[in-house]
Amino acid sequence: NAGVTQTPKFQVLKTGQSMTLQCAQDMNHNSMYWYRQDPGMGLRLIYYSASEGTTDKGEVPNGYNVSRLNKREFSLRLESAAPSQTSVYFCASSGDVRFSGYTFGSGTRLTVV
Amino acid sequence: AQSVTQLGSHVSVSEGALVLLRCNYSSSVPPYLFWYVQYPNQGLQLLLKYTTGATLVKGINGFEAEFKKSETSFHLTKPSAHMSDAAEYFCAVSDRNSGYSTLTFGKGTMLLVSP
Numbered sequence: 167n168a169g170v171t172q173t174p175k176f177q178v179l180k181t182g183q184s185m186t187l188q189c190a191q192d193m194n195h196n197s198m199y200w201y202r203q204d205p206g207m208g209l210r211l212i213y214y215s216a217s218e219g220t221t222d223k224g225e226v227p228n229g230y231n232v233s234r235l236n237k238r239e240f241s242l243r244l245e246s247a248a249p250s251q252t253s254v255y256f257c258a259s260s261g262d263v264r265f266s267g268y269t270f271g272s273g274t275r276l277t278v279v
Numbered sequence: 280a281q282s283v284t285q286l287g288s289h290v291s292v293s294e295g296a297l298v299l300l301r302c303n304y305s306s307s308v309p310p311y312l313f314w315y316v317q318y319p320n321q322g323l324q325l326l327l328k329y330t331t332g333a334t335l336v337k338g339i340n341g342f343e344a345e346f347k348k349s350e351t352s353f354h355l356t357k358p359s360a361h362m363s364d365a366a367e368y369f370c371a372v373s374d375r376n377s378g379y380s381t382l383t384f385g386k387g388t389m390l391l392v393s394p
Contacts, residue, residue, distance in 0.1 A: 170322075197380070199381065201384075206288065206386060207386060208369065208384045208385055208386040208387050209323075209369065209384040210384075211381055211383075214380070214381055216380055224381070256322060256323070263311070263373045263379060263380060263381065263382060264311045264330060264373050264379050265311070265328075265330050266328075267313045267315075267325050267328055267371070267373075267382065268323075268325075268382060269325075270315075270322035270323045270324070271322055272321060272322045273321075273322055
């Protein structure tokens with residue numbers, strides 16, 4: 167009963183390095199999301215995928231790219247990491263947002279030095 | 280324009296006291312409303328939700344919230360705080376602005392419980 171699985175849990179990058187955050191869900195949900203959480207800012211939407219084959223920008227998409235690999239997997243890529251991208255990243259999935267909200271992963275804590 | 284506002288970034292209560300965490304939304308059409316809790320170094324967990332029907336919603340761990348359309352509010356309450364309730368709480372909305380396809384979160388309220 168895994169739900170939403172994110173890897174890695176922790177990562178330290180140097181400025182300019184690239185990395186991909188992985189997310190997989192086993193609940194057969196159509197929609198998947200990436201948020202970042204910063205102190206005092208709440209959660210801000212980076213990108214989302216309402217269904218397999220579609221992706222849309224959220225509130226803070228600059229510096230990120232996403233890939234909806236299949237129905238289960240939704241990855242987030244930082245092409246050239248910047249210190250401003252130091253944050254905790256959460257992946258979530260949903261069947262119907264209106265009636266069930268999201269199921270969240272446990273997060274990835276990313277530090278860019 | 281912010282869809283959801285949480286009043287108070289920190290709320291302190293004594294163990295056994297009433298917990299009241301405030302949330303107001305700005306949508307002209309009543310949205311779908313949620314409260315999530317986040318314990319330290321963990322993901323967010325759904326506490327309760329309002330979709331349609333009864334305006335008083337009961338959730339896990341003794342929490343409840345009341346949807347008040349006239350006040351555009353969805354405040355979270357618990358009659359008696361436990362030490363284990365210390366966490367950060369987020370109000371979230373799914374509304375027409377997002378096509379009901381995403382959740383917009385408030386900035387969160389940290390609940391501190393003292394013995």
